[in-house]
Amino acid sequence: MAAGPKAPQYLIFETHTVYAGDTGSLAELGPGGRVVTGMQDSTTLLVDADGRFEILLAPQRPAGHIGNFIVTTSKAGDTAGYVVARVLFHDWEHEVSPDLHIAQIDSDATHPAPLTPSSTAARIRRIGDLVENQMKFWNEFYDVVLEAHGDKNGDGITFMPRNELNAPMPANLATGGGQCTNVYSGGTYDLGPDDALLIELSAPVKPAYLGFHLSNLWGESLDYANHVCSLNGFQTEPDLDGHLRYIVTGLDPGVPNWLDTAGHSQGFLTVRWTYAEPPAELPTATVTLISRDEVRKHLPETTRTVSAAERREQIRIRQQHVQRRYRQY
Template identity: 60%
Template sequence: MSDDHAAALRGAWDEMIQRLGRARDALESPELYAPPQSGPRELAEGYRYLLGFVHSAVERAFFGDPAFPYFRRAIGVLDKATIDNADAMYLSTPIDGRYEYRITGQVPDSRHWRGEPPAPSGAMAPQYLIVEAHTGYAGDTGDLAELQPGVRGNTGKLDSAELAIGQDGRFDILLAPERPSGYSGNFICTQRISTGSGVQYFAEYVTVRALYHDWEGEEAPELLIHRLDKVGEHPPALDPATAAEAMRRVGEIVDNQTRFWNKFYDVVLEAHGDRNGDGLTFMPRNGFNAPAGASLATGGGQSTNVYSGGMYDLAEDEVLLIDTEVFEPPAYMGFHLANVWGESHDYANHVSSLNGTQARRDDDGHYRYVVAHRDPGVPNWLDTTGLRRGFMTMRWTYSQPTERLPVVTARKVVFDEIDDHLPASTPRFSPEDRREQIRVRQEHVQRRYRQY
């Protein structure tokens, strides 16, 4: 290797380390919108959060090739972020929307996707699946300007309600700028033309969300993706210039992602206080904002979701009682807690999330939840894992827009008053029940994120 190549690689390494240092500053600097921290645990989790972006960035920068794509875990136990859904398996791959791609896949029993009862035994497909093509990767710019119309958006989507599947559970999806003449199969468009300016945008990423309800019975889909004109070929070998650019890209991703989400939580979501001077916060303290569909103004998210969120802030003896009424059955429903960095709590070893299968529905049709620091002995407890503050997010998935949105209310009470505010028919949940509940969660998470 020449001295010039060695110097270029070392220089790129140094630039990467410098950008990682800038990202580290965002963990504590109020000028960089670092969240308020009530104790040392939150800063420790902040460093873990930062290193999660490093983990993701290395894979994206060195192995994210639109010509030779593969589905990687966009969020996992090592790199939680963006107030992630504890019920979701997130996958992502870069593409070049000017070309044609094919996704092939297979799922076990998916009759519930068509509103039919599942088989009496055997594995089931996830409760819901959606594939979306995007013109950008949320947070990569490091600038809230990416939330403006026309900067980042979807070019197409296909979900489990629409997906045509064979009797053996196999399917394929064509992704292309235009649907070929005479083609009637599963299709996702990879271009979007602005109605105002006529500017043409091409998809740069494909994301998949597989949402689980039954953590014992549902299994992950098998998914492969190929660019059609590259099947059987291979990418060029790594050279110093490409490696140097990838290292610089690692630093850029980590720095921009950390800064973007800090500012997004503080300025857009107003998670830590009123920022626009209207006397309100978009994410209410110990309350929820009105349920609404996903939009770029609130960071995007899954396009078929209705969201409602807030911040819990509870002293040791305080709890939050949440009442939800759902008028039209969603394809998926979940309630999730996260820390101030937007990392979901440890949902394998704590009951920090509940979905539509896991949560108990009361006799009057309402779902009532208790957010508390210790176990109140009722089924629908969500465990803060000891963190005084954090995010709360409700998600409801509707393949088609719903005419009647859910309603969410919350009230803060002291721990000893919980039973006074719950229906008399609320059953008790014993320590043995809780251990069994957590056993199911632990085994599911090991299966979902197995590394072999």
């Protein structure tokens, strides 16, 4: 078979009643605040020989329709106003972004009503509202819900543990779970100049996707194009016992699964495992604070050394992938 572009490792389309953060209120995390009416992921997606697919979105499946379909109305009567597509890449060198288009049925060759001063003003006000609401929601989410900056509810602990990870749990809208097929584990890191974290992951049930990334304390991803501050299952080298061992620190320790803090001594640790169906057994995660000088003492003897040339090649692949990914849109 001739070599060519590869499809992404995993795609998922979800229909939501609210786009996360648009309301500006944490109330959208409560029951009924944001409802996912339907979804379809790449494990069930019907794709033709040319790699093309169509998904019909409607309140109910039309009689006789047997193709890809996502329902936009829940059994309780909630109506989705948004479709959210998530594209998860494994092989950053060869996987390419899909070319996505949205078309309203029976609207071909029609045009919208002309803009007027009042309709234009309303749209501009809406943009301003969304910017303000998004800033308010996410600042409050990280500060109050995730307690990124200390205990907020007075129970003496923080929701995101320091130099630790929460036990992996299935996605939950109440805690910001952004993809219904994910299992999440999160925490924060707080490292001194000579510190490192050893993080060990084990998944009894193999996921469709694994991603581990670092971000700052406001949830913004670090510079993943120019630093290895994220690794997925394809990019991670497992040990002989099947466990995945990562080192989080600011200077390159010369081991395969290094996550670079990119100058941020504090930040978030986020691990996602994606399962098309709920796994019979959840993954596990452990974190150990160690000295950066003793990294090799805490890793298997078979752990190989990564050369400076290999690390540069990692960065080359990442830079080119990020350019391709965002040039698509």
